Amino acid sequence: MNINRLRRFIGDMTSLVGGAWQDKDEKAVLEVGQKLLGELVSHDDWLPESMAKSPPHGYAQNLLWCDPFERFSVVSFVWSPGAQTPVHDHQMWGLVGMLRGAETSQSFVRDPATGAMTAGEPKQMQLGEVEVLVPATGDIHRVTNVLKDKPSISIHVYGGNIGAVRRHTFDPATGTPSLFVSGYTNQMVPNLWDRSAETRAAS
Numbered sequence: 001m002n003i004n005r006l007r008r009f010i011g012d013m014t015s016l017v018g019g020a021w022q023d024k025d026e027k028a029v030l031e032v033g034q035k036l037l038g039e040l041v042s043h044d045d046w047l048p049e050s051m052a053k054s055p056p057h058g059y060a061q062n063l064l065w066c067d068p069f070e071r072f073s074v075v076s077f078v079w080s081p082g083a084q085t086p087v088h089d090h091q092m093w094g095l096v097g098m099l100r101g102a103e104t105s106q107s108f109v110r111d112p113a114t115g116a117m118t119a120g121e122p123k124q125m126q127l128g129e130v131e132v133l134v135p136a137t138g139d140i141h142r143v144t145n146v147l148k149d150k151p152s153i154s155i156h157v158y159g160g161n162i163g164a165v166r167r168h169t170f171d172p173a174t175g176t177p178s179l180f181v182s183g184y185t186n187q188m189v190p191n192l193w194d195r196s197a198e199t200r201a202a203s
Contacts (some may be wrong), residue, residue: 057080063186073163080145086142099155
């Protein structure tokens, strides 16, 4: 397992978000972050097996890293065959990169006056593709694992500690919102900082 890819990605994102945080330049974070995540998910040799286990049903939301100042978080979503989320929002920017399998992202627009939901065009994400989610331009969607017989895995990067944020699910028929806090499936995060094997190999 090449955990160094994840370590490098987190370092690059920390530098990116740190600079943009000062400048309040969300556009730069999304443009550069999309490229960084695309590079990460173009390789499938770095995700720890403990973060890739498919649940018997539904999905697992595993925290890989949260910035100490909670400016961004990195999550592996492991989808059981055919799993689907409720219609939901994020309350922050997000990047979603496809690592294994395929998923469909069905967007929705909610009328602020009436609450009525209008479905947009579904987008099927294939390996290596990255979707950008921005609340200002629409971040309400429902995600489905396209594969009915295999798990899929996507890597998500959010502009905050996504598991601790008050968000909403929506009834797609009425647009009625319900508050929820997603939390995380895993209790332990991967150890990115054990460089002992590299040090021994270089000795």
